[in-house]
Amino acid sequence: MQNFEKRRDRYDAFASFENPLVNLSFELEVPEFRPYCKQHGLPPFHFFLYHVLHALQGIDNFMYRIHKGEVIKIDDFWASYTVLNQDQNLNFARFEMTEDLKEFIARSVAAKEFAEASEKIVNTTAKLSEYDQRRNIHITCMPWLKLSSIEHPIYEHKSYDIPSLAWGRFSDARDDGKLTMNMSVQAHHGFVDGYHIHLLAQAIAAGIAKTIAS
Template sequence: MKTLIQQDAWARREHFAFFGRMSSPMHSLTTQVPCEPAYRYCREHGISFFLHYLHQTLIAVNACDNLRYRIEGDQVVQYDRIHANTTIGRPDHSFGFCPVQFDPDFQKFRANAEPAMQAVISASGLCFNEECQRQDVIHFSAIPWVAFEGLTHAHHSGFPDSVPKVSVGKLHQRDGKLVLPVATFAHHGLADAYHIHQFLERLEYGLNHPPCLT
């Protein structure tokens, strides 16, 4: 479900018009998010850390109103629920795109995600299909080999894109804490740095207060 934003009364009307004219309106932030409680919990309970932080990412995105905005033609809509289109790696070091449905309940989320991921691992090529082109998603990628401090994405400057992107890097120690690099990309007409702060604050809370998943 989605709601049409009435732009005449929208507080971001001028922001949207200003940044929407730019050939590259996406802005990015990269930071390190503490995550040791979640990592230890996943190890102790045999839970995929990848699925856990993907789930927490979606919880945080869905909690941020501005990250649920999308541009469709000349209109702005707000989706009720955001899912993920994530990259999944294979043993041959290729990857494919994998749509993953969000559910607030981790067990249901995992039950949906695991077979979808296995299907991509067992296939070849990009697996880029109509489902991957949905707007009610984030584009998500894990880069577990690099503790990056900055990141860019390939993009077509002439193609209107308002889907936020989130990338997570290598788990590593920094200042005595176990942290994950997290890079975010969002359309500046729809979300500002404050809204990325809201997302990161909720993500950090989720990774440091792991729920009972068993």
């Protein structure tokens, strides 16, 4: 928590706001990874999700939470994201994170299939402890749309501390070996500035580059 103490005054300032959230939408540029996924039999969405979540885990500012009125730093979080079930209604996939890429993807695919098959909403945080409810990242992908911005539903803005990420469809392959998608990152401004979102974008791209080069 040493890093947080250096910005506690910023947190105190934003925590007094009725709505302390910052929400940035931007074009994320990453190495074109779909040929790698095709070569290795990996679903591109789950491959990309792996790198997004592990990039978040490596930046302290996205790991701060408010628990029982105090700021804490969580050690890890659930891997979770929205899916559509067979009725085309919203549902939630959730599974335990892992460093191993193939195991992560296997768990992610299994969680997706379970959520898709359920008529009732599953994997909400209602039955989790107050602490485990903080161990979360909200992820949604809308592959049908070229996302420009998003406003997430918030129960209470003032105490909302869980980062929310969304992205739209991937661009076509580019001649320079890159692809892009529009991404939105929302977080408590007491924890996260635009600079940290920039660091996240860099970390996602670097993680993908490292994987496809190996």
